[in-house]
Amino acid sequence: MSTVFIALQANEDTRPIIDAIVQDNPTAIVNREPAMVKIDVPGSMTIRRETIEEHIGRAYDLQELQINLITLSGHVDEDEDQFTLRWNS
Amino acid sequence: MQIDLRTVSIKQQRNTFDHLARRFGDKPASRYQEASYDIQATENLHYRPTWDPDQLIYDASITKIVMADWYALKDPRQYFYNNYTLARARQQETAEANFTFVESRGLVEMLPAELKQVALDVLVPLRHAAWGANMHNSFISGYGYAAIFTQACMFHAMDNLGIAQYLSRLGLLLGDQEALVDGKTAWMDDEAWQPLRRYVEDCLVVRDPFELFVAQNVALDGLLYPLVYERIVDGTLSTQGASSVAMLCQFMSDWFDETRKWVDAVIKVAAAESEHNRLILQEWTDKWSQRAAVALLPVARKALAADAEEVVGEEVAAFKARLKKIGVDI
Secondary structure (H helix, E strand, C coil): CCEEEEEEECCCCHHHHHHHHHHHCCCCEEEEECCEEEEEEECEEEEEHHHHHHHHCCCCCHHHHHHHEEEEECEEEECCCEEEEECCC | CCCCCCCCCCCCCCCCCHHHHHHHCCCCCCHHHHHHCCCCCCCCCCCCCCCCCCCCCCCHHHCCCCCCCHHHCCCCCCCCHHHHHHHHHHHHHHHHHHHHHHHHCCCCCCCCHHHHHHHHHHHCCHHHHHHHHHHHHHHHHHHCCCHHHHHHHHHHHHHHHHHHHHHHHHHHHHHHHHHHHHHHHHHHHCHHHHHHHHHHHHHCCCCCHHHHHHHHHHHHHHHHHHHHHHHHHHHHHHHCCCHHHHHHCHHHHHHHHHHHHHHHHHHHHHHHHCHHHHHHHHHHHHHHHHHHHHHHHHHHHHHHHHHHHHHHHHHHHHHHHHHHHCCCCC
16 A cells, blocks of 8 residues: 655644644654654545644644645645545556 | 765654653643643642631632642643733734724714614623623632643633723723713613622622632623623624624624633533532532623613513523533533
8 A cells, every 4th residue: 555644844833733643544654853744644644624623722724734844745635624645546 | 075964863852841741641742731731839838828827829629629630621722821922912903903994984983873872881881890800810810729720710811801901992982081981880870780790799709719710701701792792792783783893892702702612621621520510510600690691681681672681591591502511501
């Protein structure tokens, strides 16, 4: 199975986002690099707005993700409530 | 000469403070956790306060509510000093812009006289109630237990002071200084305001910080804000053409929506802790919300006339439904 990943800057803003991603994707492998966190998930990855909101305690717009986004791999399927990465084959 | 650049990863020795590692495991802690958990001193307080030797400086037994861990009362908004002040500064800018908009477009002159009078009658005396709320939350902050709870109460106290100031500005804008003087006279002497004034003043002598929390933040705010700001300002006044008043009250509506989450979370956790807590909270909420509903009825009559009773009834029902969701059935 192919892997998708997302890399975010490691800072105060992304910490709850990473927690939310790990919570929603139990198979996630978190690699903490200097100043960067790369999360690999086999198959597909889903980032949910609701889970992030639970962690940060305020309303969240998934597009705020772009501020701290370094790179990602996989086809993106994005709407207001979730952001999904998977390989369409 | 060849220079190789390579990344060296330096692993930090500690992820966080020991007391946070004990609570959450050894991983990086959020700023909220660092600024809130176990901040209040619990040991080595040798002396009792001279101003009240019956209690400890930080005394969990002042209230009837019993919590195994008071730090369970966390704030879902995760406010600590830094992000709280940033959030409020942003809201202050919006409010300032709203006031400027209403002033510069001359929207006050366009208000129908009778609606302006209703707005003045209902809103301006409420600044005294908001000041009361400030006092009550300062008290909870002073006598409550655990920094995670008391810091949020202090923020709440400052918010209430802000609301009192917005109401004063609204009064000055709509009716100049006389509006404030009239508001004070109404608060002191007008029959319709006396039950609410009595409520606020009775709360000033409640010594149990958690009961005061229920009386002020749950019961009174829980009925007053939906009634005054949703039903009267955003509903009745706006539909009749006084939407500029709704603009001036935007902060209050937004603030209530936001703080309700925190109040609900506190009550939910405290009620779920034990049957003992749940019964006490039930008794307090029942007692204070009944009083609040009675106190708000004559105020509602000022704006809603004959519909007042029905509207207050609806709000009480909505309030009960809200409490049922968080485990307090009244």
